[in-house]
Amino acid sequence: MDLYDVIHRRRDVRAEFTGEPVPDDVLDRILTAAHAAPSVGNSQPWDFVLVRDPQTRRRFYAHVQVERDTFAATLEGAAAERFARIKIDGVLESTLSVVVTYDPQRGGPAVLGRHAIADAGLYSVCLAIQNLWLAATAEGLGVGWVSFYREPFLADLLGIPPGIRPVAWLCVGPVSHLQTVPDLVRHGWRTPRPLAAAVHADRWRAGENHPMG
Ligand SMILES: Cc1cc2nc3c(=O)[nH]c(=O)nc-3n(C[C@H](O)[C@H](O)[C@H](O)COP(=O)(O)O)c2cc1C
Numbered sequence: 001m002d003l004y005d006v007i008h009r010r011r012d013v014r015a016e017f018t019g020e021p022v023p024d025d026v027l028d029r030i031l032t033a034a035h036a037a038p039s040v041g042n043s044q045p046w047d048f049v050l051v052r053d054p055q056t057r058r059r060f061y062a063h064v065q066v067e068r069d070t071f072a073a074t075l076e077g078a079a080a081e082r083f084a085r086i087k088i089d090g091v092l093e094s095t096l097s098v099v100v101t102y103d104p105q106r107g108g109p110a111v112l113g114r115h116a117i118a119d120a121g122l123y124s125v126c127l128a129i130q131n132l133w134l135a136a137t138a139e140g141l142g143v144g145w146v147s148f149y150r151e152p153f154l155a156d157l158l159g160i161p162p163g164i165r166p167v168a169w170l171c172v173g174p175v176s177h178l179q180t181v182p183d184l185v186r187h188g189w190r191t192p193r194p195l196a197a198a199v200h201a202d203r204w205r206a207g208e209n210h211p212m213g
Contacts, residue, residue, distance in 0.1 A: 014090040018173065019095055030132050033131045038124065043108075047101045047103065047164070048099070051096070057092060060169065063154075094171035096171075100128065100166075129167070
């Protein structure tokens with residue numbers, strides 16, 4: 001697949017997991033792609049916890065439902081009705097989850113390029129996640145990012161040491177198909193913003209559309 005094709009085919013997956021396993025060689029390739037991401041000071045501050053244990057996934061799923069309810073309680077009217085129809089995870093449907101963590105101590109204390117922007121370490125982890133997501137898409141797999149959790153709960157569930165932050169719970173697995181339109185768009189939760197509205201010429205200008213070029 002062409003890179004642009006993969007970028008545009010990539011979806012956040014929840015309902016389309018088939019429950020089949022991820023072959024070891026494919027998993028190795030997508031983790032290798034994640035591990036090839038750029039990182040501030042070449043610190044590679046990520047780790048990948050491969051969660052297959054059904055009991056651990058069930059415990060996480062139960063926690064996600066509590067957080068789903070917490071968010072739902074902040075909504076009213078049409079938004080509440082819309083959210084009620086949206087599936088927010090495929091934790092039980094996919095047989096593998098990859099939890100990606102961030103270690104701010106990795107490569108320290110003098111991480112080249114991070115002295116002024118502490119978040120640069122976190123940005124690096126997100127790039128590894130995006131590499132994983134695109135590689136999985138190229139392999140015909142689906143990925144679903146679940147962020148309905150509290151970090152201390154997940155750290156405790158997986159025995160993640162103090163100081164290391166869980167950044168993402170990613171459900172990974174074979175899918176029946178990938179949606180062509182993102183779920184949140186299909187459910188009328190949020191309309192995509194045109195690229196031209198996100199591009200600013202020379203200086204930030206609020207509330208204007210800036211044609212490119
Ligand atoms: C940081 C991050 C956290 C997300 N958390 C969730 C989540 O908890 N549940 C969910 O259903 N989707 C989650 N998503 C997926 C987004 O809803 C999705 O990327 C967006 O709606 C665009 O759809 P697409 O990824 O299919 O293009 C998350 C995405 C990101 C980047």
